Amino acid sequence: MLRGEVEISGAKNAAVAIIPAALMVDGVCRIENMPQISDTDMLLTILSELGAKVNYINHSTIEIDCSKVRYQDAPYDLMRKIRASYYLIGAMLGRFGSAKTTMPGGCNFGVRPIDQHIKGMTALGANVEVKNGFVYADVAGGRLHGTRIYLDKVSVGATMNILIAAVMAQGRTIIENAAREPHIVDLANFLNSMGADVRGAGTDTIKINGVEKLHGGTYAIIPDQIEAGTYMVAAAATGGEVLVKNVIPRHLECISAKLRETGTIVQEYEDSILVKGASTLRKVNIKTLPYPGFPTDMQPQMGALLCLAEGTSVITEGIYDNRFKYVSELRKMGAEAHVDGRVAVIEGGAKLSGAPVQACDLRAGAAMVIAGLCANGVTEIEDIHYIERGYENFVDKLRSLGADIRLVSFEDSCSGAEILSIS
Numbered sequence: 001m002l003r004g005e006v007e008i009s010g011a012k013n014a015a016v017a018i019i020p021a022a023l024m025v026d027g028v029c030r031i032e033n034m035p036q037i038s039d040t041d042m043l044l045t046i047l048s049e050l051g052a053k054v055n056y057i058n059h060s061t062i063e064i065d066c067s068k069v070r071y072q073d074a075p076y077d078l079m080r081k082i083r084a085s086y087y088l089i090g091a092m093l094g095r096f097g098s099a100k101t102t103m104p105g106g107c108n109f110g111v112r113p114i115d116q117h118i119k120g121m122t123a124l125g126a127n128v129e130v131k132n133g134f135v136y137a138d139v140a141g142g143r144l145h146g147t148r149i150y151l152d153k154v155s156v157g158a159t160m161n162i163l164i165a166a167v168m169a170q171g172r173t174i175i176e177n178a179a180r181e182p183h184i185v186d187l188a189n190f191l192n193s194m195g196a197d198v199r200g201a202g203t204d205t206i207k208i209n210g211v212e213k214l215h216g217g218t219y220a221i222i223p224d225q226i227e228a229g230t231y232m233v234a235a236a237a238t239g240g241e242v243l244v245k246n247v248i249p250r251h252l253e254c255i256s257a258k259l260r261e262t263g264t265i266v267q268e269y270e271d272s273i274l275v276k277g278a279s280t281l282r283k284v285n286i287k288t289l290p291y292p293g294f295p296t297d298m299q300p301q302m303g304a305l306l307c308l309a310e311g312t313s314v315i316t317e318g319i320y321d322n323r324f325k326y327v328s329e330l331r332k333m334g335a336e337a338h339v340d341g342r343v344a345v346i347e348g349g350a351k352l353s354g355a356p357v358q359a360c361d362l363r364a365g366a367a368m369v370i371a372g373l374c375a376n377g378v379t380e381i382e383d384i385h386y387i388e389r390g391y392e393n394f395v396d397k398l399r400s401l402g403a404d405i406r407l408v409s410f411e412d413s414c415s416g417a418e419i420l421s422i423s
């Protein structure tokens, strides 16, 4: 049972766009509330390799100075490890008129094309070619041209990438059918605070008037919606009571609403949320959708919770083809759940018992942690590097809430593997 208070870090999916966007800025960007996770570390390393100066002021404040960066190919070995490296395409095209990167990596949820990113860059005047796993892009004359772009699919990545590329394009760019996630508003606010002219972020139409130059400044990243939601679900699943601090409750409404349907008490304050678990959880049905719908990045965590609820819950994944790999791991712990394509049916009322399981991806890893917290016996989770991509100090934060969780290193392992052990 989790009890106590937990402080939420800065939003991963905002940070991983803001770091590459700093490449557009001629001056020092001081960024506060930067989460210390492996995805942001990786992007900061990429920027450093490109010639940026990166200074840590304290554990959550950094300064990035890209004013001396000159064009070069992005470091491929690092680029292919993370999804958000695709923002370097927009940033390098916008700043240098040229980009050569690898296709992005990231969690495997089935096919994750970047055709809408390419459509956007092409509409802005770039010549883009994908060949042998590399993306080559350049624009004649070195500067992109504003235009109207209709996205065929609501895409967080394509919206943010086009936004980054367009801030210094010549003229006005309009992105229609844009994604509306809080991190899109955060990226636009960051760019505006550095001198960009972006309006309408948070709606499905974003208008960007290109400017000649961006200047340095200070910006604080919003709190992480998904990290907050993960602790909320963990509190509810364990029947605990947790005050989740440093959050924007409006960003969590879809998660709070679903938790209330399960019988969990959720009380909102100005910048915190109190979650009190119910003695019996009720079944709910969930369909993941783009914001303000229920986030796909909270689907596995809710899947773990619903194993414990009374009755049968149905989860429909509306974003990805294959985001239910974690269900077979939950079954190893005694869950009764079945997957058919994009639908999972979870028979509640399970008594989970600890088992060796895998973190199949970032949020699947969080789901296994939640299941482990609720299980009898010891749960050992492998492949925790996925979890480290998105949760700052996960182990310490959970321990401070009373969880019996620890990182176990295997010194004799040639891969230096670590697992999470939860009792």
Ligand code: EPU
Binding pocket: 012, 013, 016, 083, 084, 107, 111, 112, 113, 114, 115, 116, 117, 118, 153, 154, 155, 156, 157, 158, 179, 296, 297, 319, 320, 321, 362, 363, 390
């Ligand atoms: N899509 C296309 N073409 C494109 C782009 C996307 O068909 O050009 C499809 C995708 O295959 C997917 C859907 O559109 O079916 C939505 O994809 P989106 O582009 O919105 O996702 P993303 O940018 O690749 C970001 C987050 C994910 C999060 C999704 C949805 C980053 C680095 N990643 O991915 O975060 O699931 O948006 O909200 O911001 C996570 O944090 O665990 C995570 C996976």
